Amino acid sequence: MAIKKQYLKSKPVCKVTFTVPAEEAKKVAVVGDFNNWKANKASALTKQKNGNFKGTLELPKEGTFEFKYIIDGNYVNDDQADRYQWNDFAGSENAVLEL
Template sequence: MAISKQYLKTRPVCKVTFTVPAKEAEKVAVVGDFNNWKANKASSLKKLKNGSFKGTLELPKESTFEFKYIIDGNYVNEAEADGFKWNDYAGGENALLVL
């Protein structure tokens, strides 16, 4: 799994690209504070020919978000996240994205 960040000079946003290798998966989405933890069309990642899933979101600079991937209905953390934070509601850690 991987995250790449591209900070825009002209706007106060960062383009964040999420890449998830999941050849056997049917659906992958990224959910978090930035979209009220809702898996929808905007949060769905597109399956590429190599079997990985990829998608880009524009998020506000100078922000920190908790997030997870949903891979075929299972919540999965990003191993290369900027950090992890315990979440009592979920009873586990969420990945952190620091912009």
């Protein structure tokens, strides 16, 4: 898994590209408190020819966001996250993205 951050000078946002190696998966989405944990068209990652799923979101600069991937219905943390944080509602740790 990989997370690439690109800070824009023209806008107060950061383009965050999420890459998930999941050759056998049918659907992968990234959900978090930035999209109310909703898997929808905007949060879906696109399958690449090499088997990775990839997608880019614009998120506000200087924010901290909890997130997970949904890979074929299973919630998975990113091993490249900035840190992890316990979430009582989920009953598990969530990956955290710090911008």
